[in-house]
Amino acid sequence: MLVRNTYNEFIKIIAKPRSYIGLGVLTALIFVILFAMKADGTSFVSFVTASFEQTLSFNGNILNGNLIAFIILQMLIVHIPLLVALVTGDLISGEAAMGTIRMLATKPISRTNIVLSKFIAGAVYTLILTLWLAFLALIVVKWMFGTGDLIVLNSSGLIILQEQDIMWRYLCSFFVAYLALLTVSSLSICLSAFAENSIGPIVSTMGIIILFTIIGSMDVTVFDSIKKFLFTTHMASWRSFFEDPVKMKDIWQSIIILVVHNIVLVAIAIIKFNKKDITS
Amino acid sequence: MRYIFFSLLIFYSLSANSQTADQIIAQLVSKINLVKDYSVKANIKADIPMIKVLPVNATIYFKQKDKFKVISKGIAILPKQGFTDVSSFLSNKNTYVAVDGGIKALNGVQTHVVTVIPTVENSDIVLAKLWIDTKNKVILKTDLTTRGSGSVTMNYVYGTQLAFGLPDQITFTVDIKKFKMPKSISSDINNSEKAKKSKSKIGIITIKLSGYLVNKGISDEFFKKKN
Numbered sequence A: 001m002l003v004r005n006t007y008n009e010f011i012k013i014i015a016k017p018r019s020y021i022g023l024g025v026l027t028a029l030i031f032v033i034l035f036a037m038k039a040d041g042t043s044f045v046s047f048v049t050a051s052f053e054q055t056l057s058f059n060g061n062i063l064n065g066n067l068i069a070f071i072i073l074q075m076l077i078v079h080i081p082l083l084v085a086l087v088t089g090d091l092i093s094g095e096a097a098m099g100t101i102r103m104l105a106t107k108p109i110s111r112t113n114i115v116l117s118k119f120i121a122g123a124v125y126t127l128i129l130t131l132w133l134a135f136l137a138l139i140v141v142k143w144m145f146g147t148g149d150l151i152v153l154n155s156s157g158l159i160i161l162q163e164q165d166i167m168w169r170y171l172c173s174f175f176v177a178y179l180a181l182l183t184v185s186s187l188s189i190c191l192s193a194f195a196e197n198s199i200g201p202i203v204s205t206m207g208i209i210i211l212f213t214i215i216g217s218m219d220v221t222v223f224d225s226i227k228k229f230l231f232t233t234h235m236a237s238w239r240s241f242f243e244d245p246v247k248m249k250d251i252w253q254s255i256i257i258l259v260v261h262n263i264v265l266v267a268i269a270i271i272k273f274n275k276k277d278i279t280s
Numbered sequence B: 001m002r003y004i005f006f007s008l009l010i011f012y013s014l015s016a017n018s019q020t021a022d023q024i025i026a027q028l029v030s031k032i033n034l035v036k037d038y039s040v041k042a043n044i045k046a047d048i049p050m051i052k053v054l055p056v057n058a059t060i061y062f063k064q065k066d067k068f069k070v071i072s073k074g075i076a077i078l079p080k081q082g083f084t085d086v087s088s089f090l091s092n093k094n095t096y097v098a099v100d101g102g103i104k105a106l107n108g109v110q111t112h113v114v115t116v117i118p119t120v121e122n123s124d125i126v127l128a129k130l131w132i133d134t135k136n137k138v139i140l141k142t143d144l145t146t147r148g149s150g151s152v153t154m155n156y157v158y159g160t161q162l163a164f165g166l167p168d169q170i171t172f173t174v175d176i177k178k179f180k181m182p183k184s185i186s187s188d189i190n191n192s193e194k195a196k197k198s199k200s201k202i203g204i205i206t207i208k209l210s211g212y213l214v215n216k217g218i219s220d221e222f223f224k225k226k227n
Helices: A002-015 A018-049 A065-076 A080-088 A093-098 A101-106 A111-145 A167-194 A199-217 A221-227 A231-235 A237-242 A248-275 B002-032 B085-091 B220-224
Strands: A056-059 A150-154 A157-161 B037-047 B051-053 B056-063 B067-072 B076-079 B096-106 B109-118 B125-133 B138-146 B150-158 B167-175 B202-214
Touching: A002 A018, A002 A111, A018 A065, A018 A080, A018 A111, A018 A150, A065 A111, A065 A150, A065 A167, A065 A237, A080 A111, A080 A167, A080 A199, A093 A101, A093 A167, A101 A111, A111 A167, A111 A248, A150 A237, A167 A199, A167 A231, A167 A237, A167 A248, A199 A221, A199 A231, A231 A237, A231 A248, A237 A248, B002 B085, B002 B096, B002 B109, B002 B125, B002 B138, B037 B067, B037 B076, B056 B076, B056 B220, B067 B076, B067 B220, B076 B167, B076 B202, B085 B109, B085 B125, B085 B138, B096 B125, B109 B138
Parallel strands: A157 B051
Antiparallel strands: A056 B076, A150 A157, B037 B056, B037 B202, B056 B067, B096 B109, B109 B125, B125 B138, B138 B150, B150 B167, B167 B202
16 A cells, blocks of 8 residues: 555656756756856866966866766755755645645555655655756766866865776765755655645755754854754765765764654654644 | 285186086087977876875877977876976076086986076076986986976986986975865865865975887877867
8 A cells, every 4th residue: 555655646746847847957957067167167177276276287187077977966966955845845735735635644544654655755756856967967967078087175185086986986975965865855744744835844944954054064163063963964975975085984974864864754744644633 | 916816716717617507508408409209108196285196197298399298098187397397498598597506416426516597587487406417418306496386396217218318207396385275165064174274385296207209200289189
């Protein structure tokens, strides 16, 4: 019953026009970035290497597909949560708003399984978005710009990763990025269980992400103790795969925190939905 | 009378030394001019503060007077100055004066130290100090002070191409300007590490050169083409 209901939930997702907004916006954003890189990518690269270029020269194909894929991932990981929440934030509250939730609750499936099937359907949608991003970033971009070593700027300086050492990092990064987006999906489903309209959970999800991101980026000691528990802190942990050596301890910590967030948020949604007095 | 004598003696000794330095440089330039062009396989190892990079293989192309190109599958880091600057600077003898710095031993080799000072105002090179092996007519070490890129020290090791004055290994020691990696541009906004400042100021780039193809003819167009 859970599988069949998950299938039904997924059909509902793909039947909504807004589900395609995410894919469309993602595609448009990536092609805007590609256009910008094609037109003026060299100056972007010199912005990265500017600190060193007074004394050193960087030779070789720096502006390659690997670098642009990294830029895309870095730029869009901030915006994709909105695209995820746009669909998943509507999964329970949308039914309440439309008045179909009562009919859904009369089906021979437990309320727990209803929430779980919505969570799984949302997870599949998030996976499709992530795979689409991976396809555009790793296949289309590399086809357009070629491949080569990856130059990464982080807080410890510049790291130049060799071409043959990059693909596995991207695959692992997309997995962690997916886990982060899944947490956004779970958060919006959880908020959706509390709401009776579609907009509330979507806006609240984005509000929480913005709030947590600002707290995480502020260099104020009073927030240091809570920063590591905020899921937004770990949304950027995919970047750790581009460190040398890879900080596996930090990555595992991020994975654990994101998984715990998912479990807790879905559990809250299940508890709330089970106790919900459906009157619409 | 005594003062005039000493003045003449100092002037004579200075001009004699200067002449010697000019002769050494002329011999060096004539050897540099033996090479019209070359291509060489290079293994580039960069040890630079705040940059992590593995050794990279590349092919370096050079054509007189200052055409220079590096083709590398990976990203190769080279010093901004030092590769062709010294030879092209020395080739134009109207733009500098050479001052003899005496004879000094460098790694067991007797070298003639020559300081070269540009006489033109817009020269990027401020000062070049050369340790020249007069026997083989090659530079063993160069201290280059530039306007734009600070100072660069180059140590040369010769082997197979000594006859052409082409080294098998060059070690560049470059001044890395102090810089701070701002958190905003590292965009790792969730990283708890504070943005770091570079402490070390010295970067060392070692280039091992092998498989020289000298004077085989490289077209000017080749240097204009993008990699």
